[in-house]
Amino acid sequence: MSGKLYGVGVGPGAPDLITLRAWRLITGAQVIAYPAPDSGQSFARSIVAGCLRKDQIEIPIVVPMRVERFPAAQVYDEASENIVAHLDAGRDVIVLCEGDPFFYGSFMYVYERLSDKYDCEVVPGVSSIMTGAAVSGIPLAARNDVLTILPGPLPDDELTERINATDALVIMKVGRHLKRIRDLLNELNLLDKAIYLERVSLGEQRTMPLADMTDESAPYFSMITIYKGAEPWIDTAKMNVTNHD
Amino acid sequence: MSGKLYGVGVGPGAPDLITLRAWRLITGAQVIAYPAPDSGQSFARSIVAGCLRKDQIEIPIVVPMRVERFPAAQVYDEASENIVAHLDAGRDVIVLCEGDPFFYGSFMYVYERLSDKYDCEVVPGVSSIMTGAAVSGIPLAARNDVLTILPGPLPDDELTERINATDALVIMKVGRHLKRIRDLLNELNLLDKAIYLERVSLGEQRTMPLADMTDESAPYFSMITIYKGAEPWIDTAKMNVTNHD
Structure with missing residues (x-):
């Protein structure tokens, strides 16, 4: 049985502005993906860094930070393949998203690739x-x-x-x-x-x-x-x- | 020293869509106010009912549920007096608000009356x-x-x-x-x-x-x-x- 894909809003930045649901999902996750810049830290990951464990598998989705340019589809194609391997192995995958996933959120690029084929849940976040x-x-x-x-x-x-x-x-x-x-x-x-x-x-x-x-x-x-x-x-x-x- | 006034967004309804900050404030509060209809339960209170203790002071702000009619200013005048008594006694007061307090939220009617005179913090919620x-x-x-x-x-x-x-x-x-x-x-x-x-x-x-x-x-x-x-x-x-x- 396939794993479930979660798009989880982690709010505006303060670690205590995530929801109880996000906290529960993130602390319990086996696999966590998040957008990351090509240099420096992932903002989404930094919000929940205090919840993460060393035995969790992390998938940074490295998006080149060219201003105002939609990131290459290739980045999300590759990230989705990576995520699919875990889903097919029966592992749930949490994709972190700054703010809310469906309010200008980067999670949509994963969702559009995978929501037809896998069970998917979006967890809203504080915008x-x-x-x-x-x-x-x-x-x-x-x-x-x-x-x-x-x-x-x-x-x-x-x-x-x-x-x-x-x-x-x-x-x-x-x-x-x-x-x-x-x-x-x-x-x-x-x-x-x-x-x-x-x-x-x-x-x-x-x-x-x-x-x-x-x-x-x-x-x-x-x-x-x-x-x-x-x-x-x-x-x-x-x-x-x-x-x- | 006066207490602090908090307007706390409790999200759309699911108890686990409140934030960690809201949870901490609500579980630690001495005094909790919330809008309530003239008959039936308060929706805002019902969202966090699982966090409440019997020794907390509750202030229902009873707003007559006439559709589309702005509730009488008198309701919020009286509720604000009630809240002020606690603030003046040095007790913090949490005012619950469905969704987010500053996105069409009822907390604004308390805020406009008290934010000039008391220390006030708004905690955003999932909309x-x-x-x-x-x-x-x-x-x-x-x-x-x-x-x-x-x-x-x-x-x-x-x-x-x-x-x-x-x-x-x-x-x-x-x-x-x-x-x-x-x-x-x-x-x-x-x-x-x-x-x-x-x-x-x-x-x-x-x-x-x-x-x-x-x-x-x-x-x-x-x-x-x-x-x-x-x-x-x-x-x-x-x-x-x-x-x-």
Whole structure:
């Protein structure tokens, strides 16, 4: 009998923001796969490093970190073959995913290759967007607000139209688009409502009004949030600022 | 010294989809508050019932369950006074919130009243939207998709415009708007891509193509998702259907 494939969201970064279900699956796993950069540590693995045992088989899925470029299909083809060997041998395989597996998550590239042939379960995780709201003290959305999630690489005209049309928004994958997006929000008179967030929930987290974030670019795991709502208690200027740089 | 106020997301419903942080805070708490209906059990409390002890002080925040009506400010004024008495006595107070506190969460009504005067921490939770994607096997968003979160009570013309303009969407708070929204999606030729989800992650969860959900109305904790993406592996017709009715 084949093993089962699990896509497990491990949350935004803090080890105690994984779920009890993720913890149970990871501590009990025989085989654990995770995305890893070509140099340096796997972020997903680092979140759960405290749960791992030496007798577990680890499968790093080494994804070249070229910015904004979809990683070669070959990487996921090879990783999937590796995972399949374990599934066929009757071993369950846990694939770790930063945040949530089905919210812009890398697990989808494994899922699309294997979910037709193997029993598969997705374990949702705490997303960086909810964590960003929690650490900044400013909600994502309330009551009948419309919330729009926008990838930062979208062109200016599309961003402009969608930003103007919504009550609240999160711009994901800010990265090298930081300066362009900041300039755009300034033109749209929204800079004073925009929050910059980086590596939320981690020790090196940075949160600040976007106007104060003057770098040209940002890490991949960064985002910008805007809540346009008229709630009187929401005051961007009073937000908690953390900056460990 | 005053106690600290915590807004703790307890996730979509399954007791093991709370975070380790939530578990630690709840099991260690002296005082726990939660929204409760005027008759029947508190959903938020039921999620963590297995963690509670008899010596903990519980504060039900009884919110009359009139559909779509914002509960009287008086309920939260009184609950906040009750919470303040404990904070002033130096006791921390945990306020439970279904899903995530800052994603359409009821905790905001306590937060807006007390966050200026007391030390406050928000603990993010697993959201029903990520859980809905996990249980249906269909992603929320990938790559450069735009994802729009829409409250079901919005009028038809606004829903139409926003549904047409996005790559992926979740309609929250479907409730008594079910039939209207289903008719609208049918007119927009999107019914075959729409998923209906109810009480995700719980034993009584229901997930099915919206076309198969012929009821006139739905519970408050229900949603509709549409992923328009052209990923060949996404096939609404093949989705797992659970229906415990």
